[in-house]
Amino acid sequence: NAGVIQTPRHKVTGKGQEATLWCEPISGHSAVFWYRQTIVQGLEFLTYFRxxxxxDxxxxxxxxxxxQMPNQSHSTLKIQSTQPQDSAVYLCASxxxxxxxxxxxxxxxxxxSVL
Amino acid sequence: AQSVTQPDARVTVSEGASLQLRCKYSYSGTPYLFWYVQYPRQGLQLLLKYYSGDPVVQGVNGFEAEFSKSNSSFHLRKASVHWSDSAVYFCVLSAGSNYQLIWGSGTKLIIKP
Incomplete structure (x- = not known):
């Protein structure tokens, strides 16, 4: 069991560019969550699939x-027109x-990291 | 309203000393409670969880926590800390059928040599 796999580990974008983050949940898990973590805001819930x-x-x-979660093996988080305030660690959980x-x-x- | 409070943002302990990280929750029903740990530059990992039975639950790496309904608390303890325990610890409440978790703000544990 490889655990929850997130790719890429690091992503650098320029302001205004699009960023797509990928998550592969543990096989057999029916629930997937996305969180955002920053020093200032701490851990913030974003969205949940079942x-x-x-x-939610x-x-x-x-x-x-x-x-989106197009199939049971992966979910994506897409951020359009990224802004510096989007810089954070994005965590996926299943x-x-x-x-x-x-x-x-x-x-x-x-x-x-949004430059 | 449901809430989780970790009153100590940072705790400094000498290696080998005992540890208690405090967690208070607010919830009128039967809570499911968790402690998660986040090591530097890593994701979150479950330390232990409580949802019924013995109020003292054992976790990984020698950690334990005690649930107290009367005090609305779920404090984390360890008898003797190691430098590798340096991390941020989060207390988390799952309010039954509510599908959102309530996260504490975290306590950063610093181990002095």
């Missing part, structure tokens, strides 16, 4: 951010069946 369906995207900035007592397993994260 069985590939979007359940209340943490996603309304503009420029979108997430869980067997959502929350409750189920454990979240996190990937190592993608560090996005």
């Amino acid at each position: 069985n590939q369906a979007p359940i 995207d209340s943490g996603m900035p309304k503009e420029r951010f979108s997430a 869980s067997l069946e959502g929350l409750g007592e189920n454990t979240l397993y996190f990937g190592a994260g993608t560090r996005l």
Whole structure:
């Protein structure tokens, strides 16, 4: 079991460019979460999928951010027209069946730097 | 409202000394509680979790936590810390059917040689 795989580990973009971050959840896990982590804001929930369906995207900035889960083996987080304030570590996690007592397993994260 | 409070942003402990990281939660129902650890430049890893039974739960690397309903607390403890325990520790509440986790702000543990 390779755990949750996030690619790339580091991404540098210029202001205004697009960034796509990838996440491969643990096989058999039905829930996938995206978080953003910064020094200032700490850990922020972005969005949550269960069985590939979007359940809650209340943490996603309304503009420029979108997430998809086209199949059970990967999810993407896309940021259009990146801005310096988007610089953060983006963490993906998967869980067997959502929350409750189920454990979240996190990937190592993608560090996005917007210049 | 549901919330998790970690009152100590930073804790400094000498290697070999005992450790307690504090966590208080606010939730009217039966909580599911977790401690996660984040080592430098790594993702988050589960240390331990509680959702019923014995209020003292054992985790990895000698960590344990004690759930107290009367105090609404879930403090993390370790008898003897090692330099490799230096990390940020997060207390997390899962409020049953609510599909969002409530994260504490984290406590950075610094181990003095």
